[in-house]
Amino acid sequence: DDALRLGLRIIPYAEGQRLLVARDMSKLMQLEQVRRDFVANVSHELRTPLTVVHGYLDLIEPDQSPELEPILVELRSQSRRMTQIVEDLLTLSRLEAQDSLPEERVSMTGVLQTLRREAEALSLGRHAISLDLRTDTDLTGSTKELHSAFSNLVSNAVRYTPAGGSIAIRWELRGAEPVFSVTDTGQGIAPSHLPRITERFYRVSSSRSRDTGGTGLGLSIVKHVLQLHQARLCIESEVGVGSTFSCVFGAERALAAAAEETG
């Protein structure tokens, strides 16, 4: 544990010599833990009052004063947004507190079909949505967390692609590595934004993201889930053309398709 708290770096010093620099990281790690606990506690405390506000707002009928109707619609939409932010923050806290996740067989055919249905429900016929299953390989990992990560990528594709665009959800092997990807013909992301895009609350355009119901936490969740699966996120994007978000898994996570059950 002590070794973990030391930041060790080896740097070239003089001809044939190296300098070993050790830095005490315990203070930094303590602060990081305080930050994590604080976020988790605040989110947890906000959950109950928000549920109450949300519940009562749903009960109010503006029969007496119809001019209240637009105000109620706005209040309901904002309270839903707050609830979603709190839920996403709690998801992130939960992921940060974990060193590993369950290692189960993730039935990719099932997950992909659910994702397609989710995309269709969000798109409401405004996009052409396709499923491109190029392998019947399954994955080892946590079905729940992987589904939530993939779902975030699919929902972003729908939300950042104008009506008439197309979205392709793909599952394939690149060499021996299983890859899940979502390609859209949406607004794209400029290269200058890419390095920060997975940070909490980082957005290219906050108003657009808010309009489309985003919390600014989706890609952070994706990043954490992939880290827990030792997988990486690759983003290729061109402004005005579209984006591809790929989750690249290690070959050791590929599982031959389960044999068809007989009898």
Ligand code: ADP
């Ligand atoms: P948000 O809730 O704002 O969508 P995310 O963390 O999911 O939060 O995404 C961060 C930002 O990345 C978004 O606000 C948006 O600017 C950009 N982004 C994410 N996915 C896409 C996409 N498929 N096309 C264009 N921009 C995207």
